[in-house]
Amino acid sequence: MLQPQWLRTFRTLVSVGNFTRTAERLDLTQAAVSQHVRQLETRLGTLLIRHPRKIELTPAGHALLDFAREMETAEQRLTQRLAGNEDSHGDIRLITPGSIGLAIYPRLLALQQESPGLNVHHRFAPTREVVEAVLENRFELGIVTLKPDDPCLSVTEWAREPLELVVPTGVEIHDWGDLETLGFIDHPDGQDMASRLLSRRFPGNPGISSLPRSGSTNQVSLILEPVARGLGFSVVPRHAREAFTDHQAIRVVPPPEGSTEVVDTLWLLTRAEWPLSARARRVLEYLKVSL
Incomplete structure (x- = not known):
């Protein structure tokens, strides 16, 4: 009988493609992950071809992955039926x-x-x-x-979630030079969002990479904190701006008349x-x- 834990380990390994990350994801040791795979291969034959930076499934591996997914689906349906409405x-x-x-x-x-x-x-x-x-x-x-x-x-x-250009209260943005003076507060999606919005607001601009960085953070709830302190501007989704508590310290620069919003x-x-x-x-x- 194939143990459910072995199947879960195998599914996760195929998903993340790495023994170390699989162990981290499942809160196991890497040795335990390897042992689960060996147990499966003892019963079913070679499942994986191990390359230096990736793993490749054999035909037996593909068959086992299909089986594991079918078992997962059946288990979920059973849970839903037992849970009722x-x-x-x-x-x-x-x-x-x-x-x-x-x-x-x-x-x-x-x-x-x-x-x-x-x-x-x-x-x-x-x-x-x-x-x-x-x-x-x-x-x-x-x-x-x-x-x-x-x-x-x-x-x-x-x-649908509009993107917004957010600056400190009292700051006016008329041209690209005003953004250069402020500097950009970056975040994990910042350059992508800023590129899409600013290309619409300032056609022909030299690009977000030309702007000085005034800081960055990977915490979405903190992106607008340096903006509120007058340290730069940022481009964020509307929900991030609405969740920020100090609304009086920031201002959304509206799109030019006749221009449409950039929406995710x-x-x-x-x-x-x-x-x-x-x-x-x-x-x-x-x-x-x-x-």
């Missing part, structure tokens, strides 16, 4: 990028206050990790800004093979109304 008890597991997470998390807590039997588990993560977490069934719901293409995922447009689409991810739990359906309905 209960929407006020159990875990809510949602993984999102930073800006929309800042808007969603307080609302999830409000829902939990209404139904104390619910347990909210929310995680901030980049797109790649969100996709992996939903595929591996660690989170039932995921939200991303880049639409993935995976047949195991159900992907639907969930919301937010995509909702779920596993395609099974229906959403009653809890997840309730969460989505609640968020649509409250947002």
